[in-house]
Amino acid sequence: MFPALGFLPGCHKTIEKNLKELYAFVRRTFVEHQKHLDIHDQRSFIDVFLARQKEEAKHPETNSYFHNENLVRLVRNVFSAGMETTSTALRWALLLMIKYPDIQEKVHDEISRVIGSAHPTYSHRTQMPFTNAVIHEILRFADIVPLSVPHETTRDVHFKGYFIPKGTYIIPLLSSVLKDKTQFDAPEEFNPNHFLDSEGNFLKKEAFMPFSAGRRACPGEILARMELFIFFTSLLQKFSFHSPPGVTNINLSSDVGFTSVPLEGMICAIPRA
Numbered sequence: 417m418f419p420a421l422g423f424l425p426g427c428h429k430t431i432e433k434n435l436k437e438l439y440a441f442v443r444r445t446f447v448e449h450q451k452h453l454d455i456h457d458q459r460s461f462i463d464v465f466l467a468r469q470k471e472e473a474k475h476p477e478t479n480s481y482f483h484n485e486n487l488v489r490l491v492r493n494v495f496s497a498g499m500e501t502t503s504t505a506l507r508w509a510l511l512l513m514i515k516y517p518d519i520q521e522k523v524h525d526e527i528s529r530v531i532g533s534a535h536p537t538y539s540h541r542t543q544m545p546f547t548n549a550v551i552h553e554i555l556r557f558a559d560i561v562p563l564s565v566p567h568e569t570t571r572d573v574h575f576k577g578y579f580i581p582k583g584t585y586i587i588p589l590l591s592s593v594l595k596d597k598t599q600f601d602a603p604e605e606f607n608p609n610h611f612l613d614s615e616g617n618f619l620k621k622e623a624f625m626p627f628s629a630g631r632r633a634c635p636g637e638i639l640a641r642m643e644l645f646i647f648f649t650s651l652l653q654k655f656s657f658h659s660p661p662g663v664t665n666i667n668l669s670s671d672v673g674f675t676s677v678p679l680e681g682m683i684c685a686i687p688r689a
């Protein structure tokens with residue numbers, strides 16, 4: 417985000433090294449695809465991209481976006497945007513469940529009542545206000561993409577008395593919305609009541625925007641919500657989660673990174689009878 421500071425020592429060097437490795441992996445993987453591409457049987461995002469690339473190669477005069485380096489970046493974006501975010505949310509979910517065992521038990525009670533031993537499906541969600549509120553609160557509290565993704569104004573903008581000229585680099589702070597005192601009673605605390613009314617019904621909040629807002633908001637939101645609901649309920653249906661014996665202090669600080677990830681630690685998963 418701040419390339420001018422790149423020369424300084426620090427953990428961004430590790431990130432750069434890891435990125436190089438990831439790009440190499442993506443290159444290897446898509447080169448394989450190139451070998452096996454069948455225009456008439458497009459199996460994946462990469463195939464569709466390569467088919468378009470072939471098509472555009474017939475008109476070399478056009479300045480195409482469909483070149484290999486862009487494919488590497490795109491695949492990497494979808495890979496990290498779609499995979500790391502959801503797995504990070506699940507890691508926060510398990511950590512918060514061991515920190516708050518009463519909430520874990522209440523979720524489990526609701527799972528037993530509504531789903532029983534059947535396979536959880538996304539449609540169960542509407543009958544499970546408490547679990548739904550817990551998942552919303554996990555995403556709010558964990559604040560996984562605190563700085564969202566940087567954008568640039570494409571024209572002059574007047575906003576709430578401020579003038580923002582065309583071409584201004586904008587970093588939207590999602591944390592400031594997710595942790596807004598005017599929107600949530602105790603924003604620094606993990607409390608599913610932030611998303612429940614006094615009768616225990618699920619309460620939608622406009623300030624719930626871990627996926628950002630507007631035209632460039634996360635395109636994976638619906639998929640992520642489904643994944644989180646199904647994985648979270650499946651895990652809690654089959655296991656109870658605890659901290660390892662002797663560990664009493666569960667640290668909820670996040671590690672350094674572009675996304676907000678929990679610190680590494682061990683968790684015990686005990687199969688439920």
Ligand code: HEM
Pocket residue numbers: 493494497498499501502505560561564565566626627628629632633634635636637639640
């Ligand atoms: C808990 C899970 C997730 C969270 C919290 C999350 C959050 C976000 C946020 C905050 C942005 C920036 C939006 C903006 O620029 O204003 C974003 C962008 C994006 N997300 Fe997600 N995301 C999640 C899961 C996913 C999944 C599952 C996918 C795809 C399979 C995905 C694909 C993307 C892509 C491709 C972008 C860039 C979109 C663009 O630049 O137009 N995300 N996400």
